[in-house]
Amino acid sequence: MVDILHKVGVRSSVDEVFKALTTADGLAGWWTTDTSGVGDTVGGRLEFRFGDLGGFDMKVVELVPDEKVLWEVIDGPEEWVGTHVGFDLSQSADYASVQFKHAGWKEPVMFMHHCSTKWAVFLMSLKAMIETGKGAPAPNDVKIDDFN
Amino acid sequence: MVDILHKVGVRSSVDEVFKALTTADGLAGWWTTDTSGVGDTVGGRLEFRFGDLGGFDMKVVELVPDEKVLWEVIDGPEEWVGTHVGFDLSQSADYASVQFKHAGWKEPVMFMHHCSTKWAVFLMSLKAMIETGKGAPAPNDVKIDDFN
Numbered sequence: 001m002v003d004i005l006h007k008v009g010v011r012s013s014v015d016e017v018f019k020a021l022t023t024a025d026g027l028a029g030w031w032t033t034d035t036s037g038v039g040d041t042v043g044g045r046l047e048f049r050f051g052d053l054g055g056f057d058m059k060v061v062e063l064v065p066d067e068k069v070l071w072e073v074i075d076g077p078e079e080w081v082g083t084h085v086g087f088d089l090s091q092s093a094d095y096a097s098v099q100f101k102h103a104g105w106k107e108p109v110m111f112m113h114h115c116s117t118k119w120a121v122f123l124m125s126l127k128a129m130i131e132t133g134k135g136a137p138a139p140n141d142v143k144i145d146d147f148n
Numbered sequence: 149m150v151d152i153l154h155k156v157g158v159r160s161s162v163d164e165v166f167k168a169l170t171t172a173d174g175l176a177g178w179w180t181t182d183t184s185g186v187g188d189t190v191g192g193r194l195e196f197r198f199g200d201l202g203g204f205d206m207k208v209v210e211l212v213p214d215e216k217v218l219w220e221v222i223d224g225p226e227e228w229v230g231t232h233v234g235f236d237l238s239q240s241a242d243y244a245s246v247q248f249k250h251a252g253w254k255e256p257v258m259f260m261h262h263c264s265t266k267w268a269v270f271l272m273s274l275k276a277m278i279e280t281g282k283g284a285p286a287p288n289d290v291k292i293d294d295f296n
Contacts, residue, residue, distance in 0.1 A: 002151070006268075007261035009293030095294045099261055113155035113247055120154075120268030124292070144272065145157030146243045 004102040004116040008123045009095035012130045014066040017096045020126060021069045021087055022060075030126040030135035039069075046071065050138045053148060056080060066091075079111055098123065117144050152250040152264040156271045157243035160278045162214040165244045168274060169217045169235055170208075178274040178283035187217075194219070198286045201296060204228060214239075227259055246271065265292050 020026035028035040038044030049055035058071035070086040083104040090097045121142045129135030168174035176183040186192030197203035206219035218234040231252040238245045277283030
């Protein structure tokens, strides 16, 4: 098993970040505009779509207000199904720290390399959305390679 | 041992990317302006500095023209020393694909999370440098958190 790890600091409160991770409106502002479902309840299902590229369905498996969000991927690309996507939040004086982990990849395939870079791009979009009011969710996301 | 993985596609030839990874001028255009040393010879030493934050010394351990660059970290932060930073290149019709691996971290510490995101930011700087003529090397790099 191999994991994708990231960290960004957002000049805001953890409360703002928690909202951006647990509401369809918040998620649509930085990951993909085509987001629907329930993110603020354990057991809720979130559906993220990326046009012709398909998408991911997540089940919310753990929530601790202002501290932790954990999803299990229940539908999507074969490499993603069964993996877990988590965000651990902590507050320092100026920043809400977002520690990210996409855990449980079976193999470090090329697609995992792509997704690692793309997660960084989307976490910078989350940071921008909260700090400036404008993220870069799909389909207006920053493209990184020939896949997307 | 845990690894940082990334991938970007650069609209260019692998030759252009190889130059950007093996010359001090090329490296100064996307990672840090304060780059010196020898990157185009196995056994060469490259010195990357980031002002007050310190820096890294790398030994070139493998070079295959237009295909592979591999460095060993020989000085820098404790967590980095002994790790390996590698770039595998391949050409498709429109893109030079850059598969990146920073391998051999002892533990997935918070600093590794930070470095993973920051590597993505710098690889996007490499892509921008080649595609647009202008990268964002330190000290004008995109800041991601309270560390840098």
